[in-house]
Amino acid sequence: MSYQTVSRVINESANVKPSTREAVLDAISRLGFRPNRAARALAGGPVQSVTVLTADTRRHGYAAALEGIEEASRAAGFAMGVRVVESGTPSSVRDAVERAIEPAGALIVIAYDPPGIAALDAIPPGVPTAAIVETPSGNDGVGKPWVWIDDGKSARSATEYLLSLGHQTVHYLSIPIWTATRTRAVGWQSALEDAGAPVPELIQGGWGPEFGYEIGERLARDTDVTAMLCGNDDLAMGFIRAMNKAGRAVPDDVSVVGIDDTPLAPYYNPPLTTVRQDFQLLGRMCFAKLLSVLGRETDNEVPSCLGTDLVIRESAGPPKRSSRRAQSARRSAPANDVPGPDPGRHHNEKEAITTTRKENRNKTTTP
Amino acid sequence: MSYQTVSRVINESANVKPSTREAVLDAISRLGFRPNRAARALAGGPVQSVTVLTADTRRHGYAAALEGIEEASRAAGFAMGVRVVESGTPSSVRDAVERAIEPAGALIVIAYDPPGIAALDAIPPGVPTAAIVETPSGNDGVGKPWVWIDDGKSARSATEYLLSLGHQTVHYLSIPIWTATRTRAVGWQSALEDAGAPVPELIQGGWGPEFGYEIGERLARDTDVTAMLCGNDDLAMGFIRAMNKAGRAVPDDVSVVGIDDTPLAPYYNPPLTTVRQDFQLLGRMCFAKLLSVLGRETDNEVPSCLGTDLVIRESAGPPKRSSRRAQSARRSAPANDVPGPDPGRHHNEKEAITTTRKENRNKTTTP
DNA sequence: CTGAAAGCGCTTACAG
DNA sequence: CTGAAAGCGCTTACAG
Numbered sequence: 001m002s003y004q005t006v007s008r009v010i011n012e013s014a015n016v017k018p019s020t021r022e023a024v025l026d027a028i029s030r031l032g033f034r035p036n037r038a039a040r041a042l043a044g045g046p047v048q049s050v051t052v053l054t055a056d057t058r059r060h061g062y063a064a065a066l067e068g069i070e071e072a073s074r075a076a077g078f079a080m081g082v083r084v085v086e087s088g089t090p091s092s093v094r095d096a097v098e099r100a101i102e103p104a105g106a107l108i109v110i111a112y113d114p115p116g117i118a119a120l121d122a123i124p125p126g127v128p129t130a131a132i133v134e135t136p137s138g139n140d141g142v143g144k145p146w147v148w149i150d151d152g153k154s155a156r157s158a159t160e161y162l163l164s165l166g167h168q169t170v171h172y173l174s175i176p177i178w179t180a181t182r183t184r185a186v187g188w189q190s191a192l193e194d195a196g197a198p199v200p201e202l203i204q205g206g207w208g209p210e211f212g213y214e215i216g217e218r219l220a221r222d223t224d225v226t227a228m229l230c231g232n233d234d235l236a237m238g239f240i241r242a243m244n245k246a247g248r249a250v251p252d253d254v255s256v257v258g259i260d261d262t263p264l265a266p267y268y269n270p271p272l273t274t275v276r277q278d279f280q281l282l283g284r285m286c287f288a289k290l291l292s293v294l295g296r297e298t299d300n301e302v303p304s305c306l307g308t309d310l311v312i313r314e315s316a317g318p319p320k321r322s323s324r325r326a327q328s329a330r331r332s333a334p335a336n337d338v339p340g341p342d343p344g345r346h347h348n349e350k351e352a353i354t355t356t357r358k359e360n361r362n363k364t365t366t367p
Numbered sequence: 368m369s370y371q372t373v374s375r376v377i378n379e380s381a382n383v384k385p386s387t388r389e390a391v392l393d394a395i396s397r398l399g400f401r402p403n404r405a406a407r408a409l410a411g412g413p414v415q416s417v418t419v420l421t422a423d424t425r426r427h428g429y430a431a432a433l434e435g436i437e438e439a440s441r442a443a444g445f446a447m448g449v450r451v452v453e454s455g456t457p458s459s460v461r462d463a464v465e466r467a468i469e470p471a472g473a474l475i476v477i478a479y480d481p482p483g484i485a486a487l488d489a490i491p492p493g494v495p496t497a498a499i500v501e502t503p504s505g506n507d508g509v510g511k512p513w514v515w516i517d518d519g520k521s522a523r524s525a526t527e528y529l530l531s532l533g534h535q536t537v538h539y540l541s542i543p544i545w546t547a548t549r550t551r552a553v554g555w556q557s558a559l560e561d562a563g564a565p566v567p568e569l570i571q572g573g574w575g576p577e578f579g580y581e582i583g584e585r586l587a588r589d590t591d592v593t594a595m596l597c598g599n600d601d602l603a604m605g606f607i608r609a610m611n612k613a614g615r616a617v618p619d620d621v622s623v624v625g626i627d628d629t630p631l632a633p634y635y636n637p638p639l640t641t642v643r644q645d646f647q648l649l650g651r652m653c654f655a656k657l658l659s660v661l662g663r664e665t666d667n668e669v670p671s672c673l674g675t676d677l678v679i680r681e682s683a684g685p686p687k688r689s690s691r692r693a694q695s696a697r698r699s700a701p702a703n704d705v706p707g708p709d710p711g712r713h714h715n716e717k718e719a720i721t722t723t724r725k726e727n728r729n730k731t732t733t734p
Numbered sequence: 735c736t737g738a739a740a741g742c743g744c745t746t747a748c749a750g
Numbered sequence: 751c752t753g754a755a756a757g758c759g760c761t762t763a764c765a766g
Contacts, residue, residue, distance in 0.1 A: 037470045038408035039743035042758045067424050079470040081448045103404045103446040209634040241634045267576040267608045269636035406759030409742045
């Protein structure tokens, strides 16, 4: 029973007599043997680890995706590394990529921002890679080991919901826009255009609540703003806080809808109406893509695009002081009948706390 | 110029002629040479990677610590892996530990919960390890490569602050208590005892806002509760939300103080008074401990214990309907003069948004 | 100061 | 089906 045979058993190669396989397996468990990853890697064994290249580890989408990747990779017996890429010169990005490749052999990159996109671009050919990206324009994503969330639809359905409540138009406070695709902005704008509503100027913010707060202060006295869609929940919370501070009530004076459905969204004051995006699942999908790149795909094709769901809570409602046009449109605004966290069923958080509601297509604004 | 010489240059061993060192260094940068980590590890080279064993990657303390570890490890040229340990049988924990050791050679464990504590216990001797732990009782922590936050002081200063506002006593909604030390609870209780205030029964919750919400609903009608200290900000936010839902105003009807100072705390409604605990710095300290375990310590001794700061915002104030004893104590309650996020300086978040205030020791309640 | 040697623990062809 | 051989890229003693 030589070492080579052990290797064969471990790597599940064919051509091992069942009885010797048994013997080896038995010895392995008896002795607590565990193969040395470094030696395997050196000898050219199969890749058993990923490192995730990302510009951030804390913001909702990133952290949740990381969690999903960790779960999936652990389930597959992979080790997972994390390496933060900072924005920098092309050569510093290349350096970061090299250092990420080296211990792992396979890469996942979260390409939501310039550092991430630069890192994805800098990966030398031949390195097994999967990526979480923003919605690719056109057919750019087909055939690539990429996954994304259909956030254009997120913005669209949130905008449509706000219009259906009777708002004359919907303002949009965006997360930073880097790519040419700007999917969320496009979803928002096209929803307005389809409804014949005026398209206000897009407001660019950052990722954190401080930007929402800052913009909120600036807009607090602007009564034209009755409905605000925010590019993520953090922006929405910062914005709501600024409104409250300025004495404007949410949703009575202004409706606010976020995007993401962060863990705190149901417990904000008021509970945040938002669009749920399941980044954790996205992370798992991305790892599945990587597995297929490595030639270890499961039977079924791994999907690339993940849908979203509008979650109606209490931060949006019909406009209070109706303008001329909103007035006539007010008739069928759906009642907001979801009063917040369900007391009795909090353990079953996902199901109990929120009411999910697929798109609401009642356009209430008339051209 | 043989390979051995290159190795010597890379590992900064002495005894290399300056001119050859130059030549090697030059060739390295010209050729973009990068040593293979697997081979180094195999050949018994120095450890250049850590894996972090943790039961969670998303909750504030964990995620922030992970971020700090990542930064510090990257700065030191280390690769960082993350492996989630679930609670399980001793043998499954041991297995997780083995799998974490193998690709890295060095370990950091976040031992805030049973899985983390079990993992720390299961590490075989000889494996370089540092840990983030709860405050050790007595002298248990001295000499060990452990770091912790002085959260007993967090709870104490928050309790003292609430008492100084004129509250007769302070209730405490705890995060889960696993260890015998229960530092936060002890800090709270001793602050009450020192002030001669009655000690209400401790309420045990979980980590997430849903527990705060649940307890809040249960206590909403209990007017004895005028001041609530929560074991973390998530609990505090859930609790406040339940109060508001039940028609009780914060801080007018009940004061709430959290612990942590999460990124959203300044933007909650109302902005949360809380005790800042810098887990990111704690993560960096922990990595420094690991470096010293590996014999690569910096000149200065790495500290083990990290202090905290009370951050006064708007969720706590003097009691409104004063009870007999609080009445007489009401005199010197400090005014709450921090109105929330500072509009003009939001980029400088840490400095601008909050007002930090070291312990406030005016005991206002008399025995 | 700098080569030549041996070995870290595995894997992949190659013989039997 | 299962050994013996060679090598992955480095490092650490050992000679010079």
